[in-house]
Amino acid sequence: MADISVATNRRPSRRGRQRRPLEPSPIAYIFYPVLAAAIILPLSWALFGGFKNPNELFTYPPTIWPRSPTLQNFVDIFTRLEFGRYIWNTILVAFFTVLLTLFLGGLAGYALSRWDFQGKEALMIGLLGLQLIPSTVNIVPYYMIMSSLGLLNTLTGLVLIYTATHIPITIWVLKGFFDTVPRALDEAAAIDGCSKWQTFWRVIMPLSLPGLSVAGFLVFVSAWSEFLVPLVIASNKNVAVASVGLFTFFGPEQATSYTSLFAATLITVTPVVIGYLFAQRYIVSGLTAFAEK
Missing domain, CATH: 1.10.3720.10 (MetI-like)
Structure with missing residues (x-):
């Protein structure tokens, strides 16, 4: 009876499965910066384009920051x-x-x-x-x-x-x-x-x-x-x-x-x-x- 009671009191140890943290794919380190640049760069070009001269807007290579900022466009x-x-x-x-x-x-x-x-x-x-x-x-x-x-x-x-x-x-x-x-x-x-x-x-x-x-x-x-x-x-x-x-x-x-x-x-x-x-x-x-x- 003692053996039975001891056996009954013993509970099988269950180890819960530990979830491994999700690690981003190596492709994500390339994709997300490219996606962010594709969204931010055109917006930045348009944002700062209002402070550029018309001749400077389409220069090659294109620039984000205006070389000689002007407020004439707003005027x-x-x-x-x-x-x-x-x-x-x-x-x-x-x-x-x-x-x-x-x-x-x-x-x-x-x-x-x-x-x-x-x-x-x-x-x-x-x-x-x-x-x-x-x-x-x-x-x-x-x-x-x-x-x-x-x-x-x-x-x-x-x-x-x-x-x-x-x-x-x-x-x-x-x-x-x-x-x-x-x-x-x-x-x-x-x-x-x-x-x-x-x-x-x-x-x-x-x-x-x-x-x-x-x-x-x-x-x-x-x-x-x-x-x-x-x-x-x-x-x-x-x-x-x-x-x-x-x-x-x-x-x-x-x-x-x-x-x-x-x-x-x-x-x-x-x-x-x-x-x-x-x-x-x-x-x-x-x-x-x-x-x-």
């Missing part, structure tokens, strides 16, 4: 080519699009987060399905609607189209963040005498700042870089945006100045980069919270 695009007007139009359109989209999307997202009703799930799926429709499919209806409203070649027309396009994804993003806010805060605000509107504006919205930053940045980048819709809806030079303004550099009226084009491209992408740097903390925390939800 030309703002004086001779009136690129400042395009940038200002883009700022107005993007700003009011973000403002209107966050306001309407926030109200709808809060309602979907706090109230249950029949067909709610179908509505959410329908909103998500709207995002699968490319803007090229809607370009003709957009044109006909704006023409009937007398909003062709107006910044207001662009703001309305962008807002209608981005409201579904904004509702989805903000509803996810509103769901993380405890409903007990709504009840506490109601006990303190707050109306539904005051609860939404003074309690829910400040607590959802990371979500607002994520949704606002997505809408801003999309509105800032949209090309096809403003090309068709607002092609007039007085209301053209930056993406359409860049396209005019290839027009038949004048020879293409690539140094001016690179300078205009640098000016166009700078607000997006600056906006991301300022809102980076909220965007990262918002994306993390949305991913963990």
Whole structure:
């Protein structure tokens, strides 16, 4: 019996298999630097091309750093080519699009987060399905609607189209963040005498700042870089945006100045980069919270 008890108490030692760390293939040490160079070098050439003279841009062998840096290209695009007007139009359109989209999307997202009703799930799926429709499919209806409203070649027309396009994804993003806010805060605000509107504006919205930053940045980048819709809806030079303004550099009226084009491209992408740097903390925390939800 002793032998049996000893045998029963003994447990066979099992050595777990130790996973060997993955070692990159020798080909990876060659492939990834080549891939990084293929991506970074053309971007660097275009980035610093805005500070070069036209004769220096196509010299052989090509150089990344300008030999004699100049700001004349930036002066030309703002004086001779009136690129400042395009940038200002883009700022107005993007700003009011973000403002209107966050306001309407926030109200709808809060309602979907706090109230249950029949067909709610179908509505959410329908909103998500709207995002699968490319803007090229809607370009003709957009044109006909704006023409009937007398909003062709107006910044207001662009703001309305962008807002209608981005409201579904904004509702989805903000509803996810509103769901993380405890409903007990709504009840506490109601006990303190707050109306539904005051609860939404003074309690829910400040607590959802990371979500607002994520949704606002997505809408801003999309509105800032949209090309096809403003090309068709607002092609007039007085209301053209930056993406359409860049396209005019290839027009038949004048020879293409690539140094001016690179300078205009640098000016166009700078607000997006600056906006991301300022809102980076909220965007990262918002994306993390949305991913963990």
